[in-house]
Amino acid sequence: MAEGFAFLLADNRTRLIHGVLKSLYLRPTDDDYHDYFQEACLLFAEAYCDFPQNIANHETDLMHFAYQKIRWRLLDQRKRATWQQSCCECSLDSPALSxxxxxxxxxxxxxxxxxxxxxxxxxxxxxxxxxxxxxxxxxxxxxxxxxxxxxxxxxxxxxxxxxxxxxxxxxxxxxxxx
The missing domain is CATH 1.10.10.10 (Winged helix-like DNA-binding domain superfamily/Winged helix DNA-binding domain)
Structure with missing residues (x-):
């Protein structure tokens, strides 16, 4: 995992993470942007470890692989969070409830x-x-x-x-x- 983090931080590769977050319509001004950024960094390191080919020869393939893995996982997390929030929005203090x-x-x-x-x-x-x-x-x-x-x-x-x-x-x- 440490190699994955080192690889991510070298040569400004964090742009990939920002690109994924942008594709999910997350902006740096959003409250949970930094949480998703940290999660995406962990997912990148995981993708780095899971990548089956030699990374030195297939860096572009690794970046595509990591992009998809990060995007799908974060998309699932956002859907789950939205679903949980919509199910738990009811409050007894809500004026909408008679x-x-x-x-x-x-x-x-x-x-x-x-x-x-x-x-x-x-x-x-x-x-x-x-x-x-x-x-x-x-x-x-x-x-x-x-x-x-x-x-x-x-x-x-x-x-x-x-x-x-x-x-x-x-x-x-x-x-x-x-």
């Missing part, structure tokens, strides 16, 4: 209390009105009949891909609803 929604966040989904049952039934009814016929069939099969995706595909004589499509549609509409 008092009813705040109350529903604390309900136990397995609870049979009248409030929980009413909330589940209300959500199911509102979601069913937004869905297409096939999506309603999927929703009914999952919620009422407790069927798996494969069982639904056999029951409706369609492919699992169609069932997954219905499922994605229901999920999108549920997210809009919530």
């Amino acid at each position: 008092p009813t929604q705040k109350e529903l966040l604390f309900l136990d989904p397995a609870s049979n209390s009248p409030l929980a049952v009413t909330a589940k039934n209300d959500l199911f009814a509102r979601l069913a009105t937004l869905c297409t016929k096939k999506q309603r069939d999927y929703l009914l099969s999952v919620v009422v009949r407790h069927m798996t995706d494969s069982e639904i595909a056999r029951y409706y004589h369609v492919s699992r891909q169609n069932v997954y499509q219905w499922k994605r549609g229901v999920i999108k509409k549920a997210r809009k609803l919530l």
